[in-house]
Amino acid sequence: xxxxxxxxxxxxxxxxxxxxxxxxxxxxxxxxxxxxxxxxxxxxxxxxxxxxxxxxxxxxxxxxxxxxxxxxxxxxxxxxxxxxxxxxxxxxxxxxxxxxxxxxxxxxxxxxxxxxxxxxxxxxxxxxxxxxxxxxxxxxxxxxxxxxxxxxxxxxxxxxxxxxxxxxxxxxxxxxxxxxxxxxxxxxxxxxxxxxxxxxxxxxxxxxxxxxxxxxxxxxxxxxxxxxxxxxxxxxxxxxxxxxxxxxxxxxxxxxxxxxxxxxxxxxxxxxxxxxxxxxxxxxxxxxxxxxxxxxxxxxxxxxxxxxxxxxxxxxxxxxxxxxxxxxxxxxxxxxxxxxxxxxxxxxxxxxxxxxxxxxxxxxxxxxxxxxxxxxxxxxxxxxxxxxxxxxxxxxxxxxxxxxxxxxxxxxxxxxxxxxxxxxxxxxxxxxxxxxxxxxxxxxxxxxxxxxxxxxxxxxxxxxxxxxxxx
Numbered sequence: 001x002x003x004x005x006x007x008x009x010x011x012x013x014x015x016x017x018x019x020x021x022x023x024x025x026x027x028x029x030x031x032x033x034x035x036x037x038x039x040x041x042x043x044x045x046x047x048x049x050x051x052x053x054x055x056x057x058x059x060x061x062x063x064x065x066x067x068x069x070x071x072x073x074x075x076x077x078x079x080x081x082x083x084x085x086x087x088x089x090x091x092x093x094x095x096x097x098x099x100x101x102x103x104x105x106x107x108x109x110x111x112x113x114x115x116x117x118x119x120x121x122x123x124x125x126x127x128x129x130x131x132x133x134x135x136x137x138x139x140x141x142x143x144x145x146x147x148x149x150x151x152x153x154x155x156x157x158x159x160x161x162x163x164x165x166x167x168x169x170x171x172x173x174x175x176x177x178x179x180x181x182x183x184x185x186x187x188x189x190x191x192x193x194x195x196x197x198x199x200x201x202x203x204x205x206x207x208x209x210x211x212x213x214x215x216x217x218x219x220x221x222x223x224x225x226x227x228x229x230x231x232x233x234x235x236x237x238x239x240x241x242x243x244x245x246x247x248x249x250x251x252x253x254x255x256x257x258x259x260x261x262x263x264x265x266x267x268x269x270x271x272x273x274x275x276x277x278x279x280x281x282x283x284x285x286x287x288x289x290x291x292x293x294x295x296x297x298x299x300x301x302x303x304x305x306x307x308x309x310x311x312x313x314x315x316x317x318x319x320x321x322x323x324x325x326x327x328x329x330x331x332x333x334x335x336x337x338x339x340x341x342x343x344x345x346x347x348x349x350x351x352x353x354x355x356x357x358x359x360x361x362x363x364x365x366x367x368x369x370x371x372x373x374x375x376x377x378x379x380x381x382x383x384x385x386x387x388x389x390x391x392x393x394x395x396x397x398x399x400x401x402x403x404x405x406x407x408x409x410x411x412x413x414x415x416x417x418x419x420x421x422x423x424x425x426x427x428x429x430x431x432x433x434x435x436x437x438x439x440x441x442x443x444x445x446x447x448x449x450x451x452x453x454x455x456x457x458x459x460x461x462x463x464x465x466x467x468x469x470x471x
């Protein structure tokens with residue numbers, strides 16, 4: 001007998017006979033506490049979350065997902081959904097809930113003639129990049145190869161190629177979705193168009209996506225990319241120059257900056273290891289010779305400690321930051337959007353960087369715009385389409401006794417930067433304690449999202465997420 005939380009706030013007992021019957025109907029299976037499959041499913045990238053679901057349903061296809069949704073709905077049970085398991089808020093797993101595990105659904109099928117890809121929800125970004133790059137193609141995704149494609153896409157998705165090709169959701173052609181009533185539907189501009197609109201930024205509120213169809217673009221196999229490292233003392237003037245260069249760059253050029261203690265990178269002199277630095281990370285999504293010209297102003301700034309801009313395989317550049325984002329550490333993020341980087345905002349950022357609570361902590365500033373900003377704000381659930389800077393206060397540490405110190409540092413910087421921010425937010429960077437920021441995440445799209453939620457999930461079955469309340 002297994003006690004599971006219910007949608008009405010009570011607890012229901014699920015018997016072994018019911019689980020056995022469900023298990024026999026699945027290609028995947030039902031797994032209980034103590035099994036390797038259970039432990040693997042409940043263990044996520046962010047070790048802040050040590051949670052124990054009642055049992056795990058591992059799905060191997062849309063039919064399994066449909067059976068799982070029907071089972072939990074009919075029993076009035078709470079359910080979380082795990083795909084890649086990278087989501088910062090830890091929503092993939094909940095105590096005493098049913099965990100629907102999609103992580104084994106990892107297929108990526110590329111159609112090089114039509115330049116499309118069909119991707120299953122358990123695929124990671126590295127899986128997508130490797131398969132698409134085999135054909136010299138790419139879909140714009142994030143910057144860490146172990147991120148899951150499902151969570152990234154449902155929240156919006158941006159990375160090194162967004163300025164050239166748009167957000168991940170801008171390249172979504174269709175999706176297969178299992179809705180709360182157990183139907184398997186195709187969401188596209190012509191089929192369930194409101195659902196298609198909602199899943200492009202609205203998260204996992206509207207159903208379980210069992211496959212994504214993406215438009216691909218010619219790119220690679222090599223891109224001009226790399227890092228330029230400067231002393232943090234030069235950051236006030238360099239950040240102002242960075243902001244100007246980023247705003248004036250062609251769509252093909254993306255430049256972000258990172259402020260942190262220098263890791264022991266092989267190209268950095270040893271005396272700089274562990275010291276605060278300002279790092280410019282740049283990628284050009286176009287011909288090498290054009291990239292050299294486009295990056296010339298950035299590379300001419302100041303007197304860098306190191307400049308390792310050069311041609312790299314795109315799949316390797318996509319994984320370049322993986323060593324700083326390995327699973328198993330404790331992570332807490334805070335994020336703001338800025339229209340511009342004012343001198344006051346830069347001063348506040350640098351004050352915080354001077355007191356990093358752990359060597360693994362960092363603040364990065366991503367610049368987006370280009371193709372992304374040419375999409376109307378109401379065309380997708382994700383509304384922030386203007387060219388802007390996205391701050392991620394990426395707080396990361398190993399020792400659980402440092403939780404209070406590290407979280408307080410992140411929250412302090414977040415509060416300090418609030419006067420300079422737009423009030424909007426990128427939902428994929430929001431921790432679980434930011435329910436009050438949901439209005440900022442969706443802006444004027446909030447009302448429409450609530451109505452669509454009410455249409456497709458009136459009882460809020462899909463609630464273990466940055467939740468949109470059904471209307």
